[in-house]
Amino acid sequence: MSDTTAARGATAPxxxxxxxxxxxxxxxxxxxxxxxTYALTGDEASSPRGRITLMRALQxxxxxxxxxxxxxQSSFCLGCRACEPVCPAGVQYGRLLEQWRVHxxxxxxxxxxxxxxxxxxxxxWLLRLLGLARGAARTRPxxxxxCGQAGxxxxxxxxxxxxxxxxxxxxxxxxxxxxxxVPGLSVPTNQGCCGALHAHNGDLATxxxxxxxxxRQLPGxxxxxxxxxxxxxxxxxxxxxxxxxxxxxTEALAADRARLGEVRVDGRxxxxxxxxxxxxxxxxxxxxxxxxxxxxxxxxxxxxxxATCCGAxxxxxxxxxxxSRRILDPKLDxxxxxxxxxxxxxxxxxxxQLRTGLRRRRSxxxxxxxxxxxxxxxxxxxxxx
Numbered sequence: 583m584s585d586t587t588a589a590r591g592a593t594a595p596x597x598x599x600x601x602x603x604x605x606x607x608x609x610x611x612x613x614x615x616x617x618x619t620y621a622l623t624g625d626e627a628s629s630p631r632g633r634i635t636l637m638r639a640l641q642x643x644x645x646x647x648x649x650x651x652x653x654x655q656s657s658f659c660l661g662c663r664a665c666e667p668v669c670p671a672g673v674q675y676g677r678l679l680e681q682w683r684v685h686x687x688x689x690x691x692x693x694x695x696x697x698x699x700x701x702x703x704x705x706x707w708l709l710r711l712l713g714l715a716r717g718a719a720r721t722r723p724x725x726x727x728x729c730g731q732a733g734x735x736x737x738x739x740x741x742x743x744x745x746x747x748x749x750x751x752x753x754x755x756x757x758x759x760x761x762x763x764v765p766g767l768s769v770p771t772n773q774g775c776c777g778a779l780h781a782h783n784g785d786l787a788t789x790x791x792x793x794x795x796x797x798r799q800l801p802g803x804x805x806x807x808x809x810x811x812x813x814x815x816x817x818x819x820x821x822x823x824x825x826x827x828x829x830x831x832t833e834a835l836a837a838d839r840a841r842l843g844e845v846r847v848d849g850r851x852x853x854x855x856x857x858x859x860x861x862x863x864x865x866x867x868x869x870x871x872x873x874x875x876x877x878x879x880x881x882x883x884x885x886x887x888x889a890t891c892c893g894a895x896x897x898x899x900x901x902x903x904x905x906s907r908r909i910l911d912p913k914l915d916x917x918x919x920x921x922x923x924x925x926x927x928x929x930x931x932x933x934x935q936l937r938t939g940l941r942r943r944r945s946x947x948x949x950x951x952x953x954x955x956x957x958x959x960x961x962x963x964x965x966x967x
Contacts, residue, residue, distance in 0.1 A: 598685045599641055599678055606673045607634045613665035613675075618891050618909055619658055627655055630665040630675050637682055647685070656686040657693075658905065660898055661782055662860035662891040667867075676865065680786050687784030693901050696783040703747040704792065706774035713750035719743060719757035719769045740802030741825075743767040746811060747775035749930040756807050756930070759953035760827055763960060764805070764834060773799050776806075778814035782896045793818035805830050807953055809859025809929040810896060813866050826862055827953055828871040828928060835875065843962030845880045845924075845955060852880040853922045854955065857913075857936060858889050859929035872928055872952055879959035883920050887913045894935035910939050918945055928952050 613630040614620055620629035627636065633655050639645040640652060656679070663676040687693070702708060713720075743764075745757050761767055776796050781789025796804070797819045805825045806812045812826040835842065845852040854876050863869040869889070876882045893899055893909035914936075917925050925940075925947055927933040936949035 597641060599637055599681050601641075603674050603678055604634065604637060604641060606671045607631065608671050609635075610670060612668050612670060613673075616664040616668050618660055618662065618664070618893075619905075622905070622908055627651060628658060630669075630673070633659060633682075634673070634675075634678065637678060640682075640685070653686055656682045657902065660860075660891050660893070660895040660909070662895060663864035664860065664890065666864050676861075680781055680789075683782075683784040684786050692784045693897075695900055696897050699748075699897060699900075700780045700783055700785060700788070703775040703779050704788065706772065709745075709747055709750065709774060710772050713745055713754070713771060716751050716754040717758070718745055718750035718754040718771075719761040720771045721769045740800075741767055742773075742800035742802060742804055743769045744776065744796070744800065744804050744806045744808075744811065744815075745769065745771075745773060746806070746808050746930060747779065749808060753930055753933060753951065756933075756951045756953050759951070759957040760805070760807050762957055763953065764827075764830055767805060768800075770799065776811045776815050777818070778808075778811050779896065781814055782810075789814065790818050797823060807928075807930070807951065809862025809866075809868070810931065812868075813861035816866060821866070826866070826868050826871075826928070828875060829868060831875055831952075831956060832871045835878070841963050842879055842956070842959045843964065845958050845962065847923045852924060853883055853920075854880040854924040854926055855883045855885050855917060855920055855922045856888055856926045856928075857892055857932050859927070859932060860891050860895070862928060863889060872926070875952070875956060876926060879956065880924075883922050885913075885916045885920050887916050892932050892935050894929075894931040896931055899931070899935055899938075906935070907939075910935060914939050914943065914945070917947055918943075922947055924955060925949050926952050926955055 609631055611631060617629050626632040636652055636655055645652060659679055661679050665675050743760055749756060761769055774796055775792050777789035777792030793815055803825055804815060804823055805827060807827045809826060812824050816824040856872055856876060858869055891909060892913055893906035899906040925936055927936055927949060933949055933951050940947055940949055
């Protein structure tokens with residue numbers, strides 16, 4: 583090796599992407615039909631395959647870091663990970679996107695709104711005050727209207743409900759409903775953010791650190807009411823440490839099946855549909871459980887777009903509202919055409935997106951979290967059940 587080559591190797595910058603992740607893509611194109619942004623544009627650069635080609639060009643120095651296409655495509659991607667289940671090569675696209683945004687959004691290049699949201703989410707004392715002011719769940723004796731004591735079965739005897747950073751302020755009823763449904767859950771009020779918001783918005787190191795800190799704050803098994811948070815925590819802490827609420831309720835219902843009634847509207851059994859959480863379905867493979875629960879308590883109607891992104895995508899709906907609405911509107915058309923009473927979400931970002939869109943249309947369809955609808959069914963259970 584020449585002295586010049588050695589000198590270059592000694593000063594070469596660290597790679598932006600993990601090389602083994604980037605090399606897995608075989609450019610087969612199976613990801614194209616699954617990608618919502620490719621469906622919008624038909625542009626190869628807006629597909630997972632095209633974006634990985636851009637990542638490789640960036641990694642190899644064939645494109646300058648400030649190339650406008652790099653900036654646009656790293657932002658335009660929803661990060662829904664719909665490409666992962668259909669990929670025959672097992673490309674971890676979500677991980678690659680996080681690494682890409684660390685590079686593209688470094689320093690002041692990160693969108694101002696994303697910086698503000700992650701700053702607030704990282705203040706544990708502020709989250710605690712927000713939860714207390716809004717009446718989010720906390721550990722205390724709970725009425726026995728739930729689905730059994732599934733929350734008491736952990737190897738170390740502890741099972742904790744994660745409140746979520748913004749969920750505890752925006753939708754405090756969700757945690758209260760989850761606490762009533764699984765009364766054995768502990769709900770410490772001083773818990774912080776899980777870090778998913780940071781990891782998805784260009785601060786991967788802080789996202790991992792917050793997840794590990796939450797793991798120390800909530801030892802044992804963490805039960806979440808947010809699909810995105812569940813996938814992030816599982817990636818950092820391990821799948822055995824994390825349970826999404828529908829998984830917990832499925833076991834609880836199997837042990838105590840007589841504790842749920844039906845959700846009824848105008849004297850009939852309610853018609854409901856589900857909007858999947860992208861990260862929960864594509865990242866953790868959890869999608870059957872919420873459907874099985876809904877089929878038990880109402881007439882379930884599957885819409886063809888249920889498994890595709892609603893356009894919320896964490897901060898995406900705020901950072902790119904026009905593109906977000908382009909993705910959401912056809913989905914709302916389908917939901918309304920299905921004649922359902924409720925559309926159920928298993929992620930707070932999806933819930934916000936659906937409620938905002940339906941209210942804008944003045945639609946009679948109501949968007950609710952799974953925990954809220956199941957609690958309605960629990961309250962409707964026969965008194966002698």
